[in-house]
Amino acid sequence: xxxxxxxxxxxxxxxxxxxxxxxxxxxxxxxxxxxxxxxxxxxxxxxxxxxxxxxxxxxxxxxxxxxxxxxxxxxxxxxxxxxxxxxxxxxxxxxxxxxxxxxxxxxxxxxxxxxxxxxxxxxxxxxxxxxxxxxxxxxxxxxxxxxxxxxxxxxxxxxxxxxxxxxxxxxxxxx
Amino acid sequence: xxxxxxxxxxxxxxxxxxxxxxxxxxxxxxxxxxxxxxxxxxxxxxxxxxxxxxxxxxxxxxxxxxxxxxxxxxxxxxxxxxxxxxxxxxxxxxxxxxxxxxxxxxxxxxxxxxxxxxxxxxxxxxxxxxxxxxxxxxxxxxxxxxxxxxxxxxxxxxxxxxxxxxxxxxxxxxxxxxxxxxxxxxxxxxxxxxxxxxxxxxxxxxxxxxxxxxxxxxxxxxxxxxxxxxxxxxxxxxxxxxxxxxxxxxxxxxxxxxxxxxxxxxxxxxxxxxxxxxxxxxxx
Numbered sequence: 314x315x316x317x318x319x320x321x322x323x324x325x326x327x328x329x330x331x332x333x334x335x336x337x338x339x340x341x342x343x344x345x346x347x348x349x350x351x352x353x354x355x356x357x358x359x360x361x362x363x364x365x366x367x368x369x370x371x372x373x374x375x376x377x378x379x380x381x382x383x384x385x386x387x388x389x390x391x392x393x394x395x396x397x398x399x400x401x402x403x404x405x406x407x408x409x410x411x412x413x414x415x416x417x418x419x420x421x422x423x424x425x426x427x428x429x430x431x432x433x434x435x436x437x438x439x440x441x442x443x444x445x446x447x448x449x450x451x452x453x454x455x456x457x458x459x460x461x462x463x464x465x466x467x468x469x470x471x472x473x474x475x476x477x478x479x480x481x482x483x484x485x486x487x488x
Numbered sequence: 489x490x491x492x493x494x495x496x497x498x499x500x501x502x503x504x505x506x507x508x509x510x511x512x513x514x515x516x517x518x519x520x521x522x523x524x525x526x527x528x529x530x531x532x533x534x535x536x537x538x539x540x541x542x543x544x545x546x547x548x549x550x551x552x553x554x555x556x557x558x559x560x561x562x563x564x565x566x567x568x569x570x571x572x573x574x575x576x577x578x579x580x581x582x583x584x585x586x587x588x589x590x591x592x593x594x595x596x597x598x599x600x601x602x603x604x605x606x607x608x609x610x611x612x613x614x615x616x617x618x619x620x621x622x623x624x625x626x627x628x629x630x631x632x633x634x635x636x637x638x639x640x641x642x643x644x645x646x647x648x649x650x651x652x653x654x655x656x657x658x659x660x661x662x663x664x665x666x667x668x669x670x671x672x673x674x675x676x677x678x679x680x681x682x683x684x685x686x687x688x689x690x691x692x693x694x695x696x697x698x699x700x701x702x703x704x705x706x707x708x709x710x711x712x713x714x715x716x717x718x719x720x721x722x723x724x725x726x727x728x729x730x731x732x733x734x735x736x737x738x739x740x741x742x743x744x745x746x747x748x749x750x751x752x753x754x755x756x757x758x759x760x761x762x763x764x765x766x767x768x769x770x771x772x
Contacts, residue, residue, distance in 0.1 A: 332535075333542050336609065339744070346611050363501045371508045380535050381609075382616050382652065385515030392508045399501070446516060447613060 316358070324373065327353045332380035341467070344460045349471050350377055350387075351394050351439050355432065358417040359406075363399045370395030383447075390443040397438050401431050419480055432472055436465045536618055536650035539607040547747060554747045557636045598713045599753045600634075601625065605746045606650070610683045615655040615743075617641055621751060622649040630711060632752040638717040638740035639663070639705060640749055651751070657683050657743060665718050666706035670695040673706045674735065676718065683743055686719060688735040695733070697724050703737050710757055 331350035338347065354370050361369075374391030378384045402418065405427040420428045440461045448457075496503065547554075607618035621627050623646050633640045633653045641653040641661065654661055656678060663676040665688060674691035688703065701721045707714035719737040727734045754760075 329538075333539075336611070337546075364504050367501065367504055367508060371512070374512075379532070380539075381612075382532070383516070383612075383614075385512040385517075389509055389512035389516065392505060392512060396501070396505045446513070 320357075323356070324353060324376075328373070328376050328380070331377055336381065345463050345467055347471050348439070348443075348464070348468050349475065351391055351435065352432075352472055352475065354391060354395050354398060355435055356417050356419075357398075359402065359422075366398060367392060367395045386443065386446055389446055390439045393442045394435050394439050397435060401434060405431055420476065433465070433469055436468050436472070437461070440464045440468075532618075532645070532652065533647045533650060536606065536620075536647070539618060540604075540620055543604075543606045550745050550747060553745055558748070561636050597754065597756055599755060601627070601751045601753070603627075603633075603651075603749050603751050605749055608655075608743070608746050610655075610657060610743045613680050614659055615657040615683075616644075617653045617655050617746065617749075619643075619651050619653060619749060619751065620649070622647050622651050624648050626753070627651045627751055628753070630757065632709075632712045632754075634712070634716060634750045634752055635741040635746060636748065637742070638719065639712055640741055640743075640746065642711060643751065655743065656686060656739060663712065663718070664706045664708045665703050667691060667695055667697065668702040668704050669698075673708060674733075676703075676737075684738065685722065685736045686739050688737060689727070689732065690730070691724075691733040691735060693726065693731045693733065697721060697733060697735065699723065703735075710760060711752075711754060713752060713754075 327350045331348065335347045335349065350373065353373055354366065357366055357369065370391040371388050374386075374388030375384070377387045381387065406418075406423055416422050418428065418431060423431065444457060444461055444464075601621060603619040603621040605617055606620050607616075609615045609617075617633065617640065619627075619633065627643060627646050629643050629646055631643045633643060639656065641655040641658070643651050644654045645652040656663070656676070658678065659680055661676075661678060664673055665676045666673045672692050672695040674688040676686055676688050679687050691697070699721055703718045703721065705712040705714055705716045705718060717740045719739040722736045722738050724733050724735040726732075
């Protein structure tokens with residue numbers, strides 16, 4: 314399948330899974346909702362321009378917002394993740410890999426440590442901004458940090474499962 | 489001038505980022521303020537259709553408990569049938585009391601419409617319920633939503649075939665309720681901690697409360713018919729600063745498996761609102 318069609322299908326899949334499955338799952342705790350849809354932004358190819366990434370992030374967040382009836386909330390968090398993505402990649406990926414490998418961020422192209430740092434920082438940024446905007450105030454710093462850290466942990470675990478299931482580290486034949 | 493262009497080019501990503509953030513926050517704030525985003529109704533129509541397809545699948549898994557709830561309700565209604573009542577005196581015949589259904593004497597105040605729940609959240613700070621009835625079926629904002637076992641919320645937004653209701657589990661939801669045994673009124677709200685408990689304030693100190701007492705809708709709400717079940721008292725505490733009780737109640741409707749609901753319209757609401765508005769203008 315060609316790259317753009319793959320990206321569009323992946324977009325639809327991420328939004329539907331997030332809106333229809335993950336947000337309707339019985340929550341472990343009232344405040345801890347699994348979010349993985351922002352993984353779409355993190356998987357965008359290296360070659361994409363930063364402004365395009367920002368726009369795609371906005372569009373992704375806004376589509377989800379229409380499902381959840383919170384216009385602007387997830388979009389804001391996504392745009393921030395999209396903005397940080399550029400910095401993280403230029404920090405974590407050696408320049409030559411980026412140009413040689415015409416792919417997207419993954420364990421294979423970045424190495425497991427860099428990739429883990431990349432995912433964890435992005436998730437943290439996402440949840441900090443999401444929680445601040447959702448509550449519009451930070452009363453009870455303990456509650457706030459608890460929510461942010463536990464949500465991040467939950468999402469990172471889910472992302473790890475997704476990575477293991479759908480993006481094996483070694484390349485398969487004919488894949 | 490050239491420097492300005494260089495600056496803009498150098499920081500174009502940052503400026504684009506700021507612009508998008510400002511748009512997001514503007515949307516968020518303006519939507520929260522108005523509660524009714526008319527400009528989003530077409531988008532909701534589309535997502536509503538996807539949700540209704542999806543809930544069609546999910547509904548199969550909840551059929552058992554919903555059937556039980558419905559049959560319980562049928563049971564209650566069947567018990568109220570006139571034919572269930574009889575006279576002690578066997579010399580009299582049972583005659584249907586036609587006065588009770590005489591339309592000359594009774595005027596309908598509340599109109600009930602049934603509706604399917606097609607989307608429902610409980611996990612957020614502000615929760616909404618999407619129902620499969622909209623403007624074409626006569627639903628308007630400010631109508632009450634009532635489930636088989638208790639009240640659920642208020643319609644806030646309507647599109648052609650769908651409507652969105654603000655659940656009781658919403659930070660801005662307030663309902664006037666009354667304690668069944670004493671008739672004292674209080675204000676129902678939700679503090680956002682857990683969906684299993686709702687809070688009531690302003691129940692006067694003089695009322696005698698017990699754990700397990702029923703809480704009903706009061707006759708002051710306008711939107712809800714009076715005397716509908718809201719929940720039962722779980723805990724109560726005297727608020728010394730306000731000399732009234734703060735009460736935790738367990739809602740009687742189970743917000744986790746809503747499937748059917750009734751949209752209740754108060755046919756006199758506009759008249760009441762207009763009269764109240766007129767009199768406040770006169771008095772000021």
